[in-house]
Amino acid sequence: MAKGSSAKQRKQESEAEAPRPTRTPQKNAAPNLDRLIHERLRLGIISALAVNESLTFSDLKSLMNTTDGNLSVHARKLEEAGYISCSKYFDGRLPKTEYKLTTSGKQALENYLSHMESLIKQMRKT
Amino acid sequence: MDPLRAISPAPDQPPALHERAMDNLRYIRETMERATAFTGISGWGEVAIGVTALIAAVLAANQTTFKAWLAVWIAEGLISLLIAGWSMDRKARAASMPLVSGPGRKAVFSLSPPIIAGGLLTLVLVRAGLTNLIPGMWLVLYGTGVITGGMFSVPVVPVMGSCFMVLGAIALFAPPALANWFMAAGFGGLHLIFGVIIARKHGG
Numbered sequence: 001m002a003k004g005s006s007a008k009q010r011k012q013e014s015e016a017e018a019p020r021p022t023r024t025p026q027k028n029a030a031p032n033l034d035r036l037i038h039e040r041l042r043l044g045i046i047s048a049l050a051v052n053e054s055l056t057f058s059d060l061k062s063l064m065n066t067t068d069g070n071l072s073v074h075a076r077k078l079e080e081a082g083y084i085s086c087s088k089y090f091d092g093r094l095p096k097t098e099y100k101l102t103t104s105g106k107q108a109l110e111n112y113l114s115h116m117e118s119l120i121k122q123m124r125k126t
Numbered sequence: 127m128d129p130l131r132a133i134s135p136a137p138d139q140p141p142a143l144h145e146r147a148m149d150n151l152r153y154i155r156e157t158m159e160r161a162t163a164f165t166g167i168s169g170w171g172e173v174a175i176g177v178t179a180l181i182a183a184v185l186a187a188n189q190t191t192f193k194a195w196l197a198v199w200i201a202e203g204l205i206s207l208l209i210a211g212w213s214m215d216r217k218a219r220a221a222s223m224p225l226v227s228g229p230g231r232k233a234v235f236s237l238s239p240p241i242i243a244g245g246l247l248t249l250v251l252v253r254a255g256l257t258n259l260i261p262g263m264w265l266v267l268y269g270t271g272v273i274t275g276g277m278f279s280v281p282v283v284p285v286m287g288s289c290f291m292v293l294g295a296i297a298l299f300a301p302p303a304l305a306n307w308f309m310a311a312g313f314g315g316l317h318l319i320f321g322v323i324i325a326r327k328h329g330g
Contacts, residue, residue, distance in 0.1 A: 040153070047154045048161035055161070063161055113154070116147040123144035 036081050037112045041066060041074045046109050049084060049101040057097040075099060083108055169325025171213030175206045176317030183310035192257050196248075199264075199309065206313075233275040240271035258302040265294025265312045286320040 037043050044064050049055055055063070061071050078084045083105030087098050101109075182202035189195040244267040251260055269290030276283025290312055297308035 043150070043154065044157045047157040051158045051161050063157070109154075113151070116151050119147040120144060120151075123147075 033115065034108055034112050036077065036083070037108055039074070041070065042078055043112075045071075045075060045078060045099070046083065046101065046105060049099060050106065050109055054098050054100045057099070060099065078105070168210075168213035168216070169321045169323070171209055172317045172321030172324065174209050174213075174321075176314050176319075176321055178202060178205050178209070179313035179317060180310060180315075183306060183314055186309070187306050195306075196252070196257075196260070202313070236274040236277070237271040240267040240274075243267060258305065259298060261305040261309050262294045262296075262298030262300075265290050265297055265308065267294075268312075269294055280324070282320065282323055286316060289316050289320075 037046055041064060045060060048060060048063050052059075057071065057075075060075070061068065064071060075084065075086070079086050082102060085100045085102050087100075089096055089098065179202055182198055186195045186198040189198060244264055247263055247267075248260055251257060251263070269287045269292075272287030272290060273284045274287075276287055293308060293312045293316070297305065297312075300308065
């Protein structure tokens with residue numbers, strides 16, 4: 001069965017709207033910024049995991065100086081994106097949650113770093 | 127009377143963007159440095175050093191001449207350096223990020239001056255025939271190095287350094303016959319105890 005009935009080929013692109021009058025003179029300053037990492041706490045989690053093979057939930061909590069709820073929300077976002085992996089185990093009777101940075105998480109941090117660097121370089125030129 | 131003026135918004139975007147990028151990079155670096163304190167000093171590496179030091183203490187106790195005793199402990203010192211270097215290297219590899227060189231370098235820089243001073247004083251004391259003072263002097267100087275190097279790490283590290291200093295101070299005034307016991311208690315015992323604490327509490 002041929003499915004592509006051609007009628008709705010044309011996507012409704014909102015591009016037609018007038019582009020917002022951004023004043024920024026530089027060409028592509030911050031278009032593809034990884035929002036997932038950009039948030040402070042998430043950036044902190046990724047950075048801390050980048051220099052440790054693994055960290056437990058409580059390690060991260062005291063490092064980031066944040067609350068259980070806040071940390072678990074942001075950690076879950078990163079986990080859903082595949083940037084960190086999470087495993088649970090028991091240390092005696094204590095349940096522990098351990099986080100690790102995945103390869104794509106590491107890649108994401110590297111991209112973010114080079115993004116920031118290029119932003120700075122661009123500014124130095126002008 | 128001056129009319130109230132609205133606070134004008136930041137005039138143009140570029141400096142703000144630039145500053146935010148710098149700020150982000152700074153934040154990443156600081157977080158990494160703080161996070162490496164968790165494992166900055168390898169607890170299991172210290173346990174290994176403690177074990178080799180206990181073996182060295184047994185070997186050293188069986189030597190008949192002072193020179194042989196000294197040689198055993200100097201060899202142990204070199205082995206410890208290798209173990210420490212290897213465990214740091216492992217940690218750096220696990221991190222594999224260029225930004226992390228800070229804490230490790232600081233630790234090395236603050237630990238090496240007292241070790242060099244210790245080497246120099248060993249030479250001088252041997253020549254002066256004051257060999258009884260060597261074990262206490264080693265313990266005290268090692269303690270100072272651990273305290274200053276540990277300033278950038280978890281608080282338990284400077285505590286360990288203080289223990290070394292106290293032990294060394296006692297050794298300096300104790301009968302020389304006990305010297306080897308002080309060496310065993312310090313480089314063996316303290317490393318074992320604090321190594322286990324660090325490994326348990328600070329992730330490896």
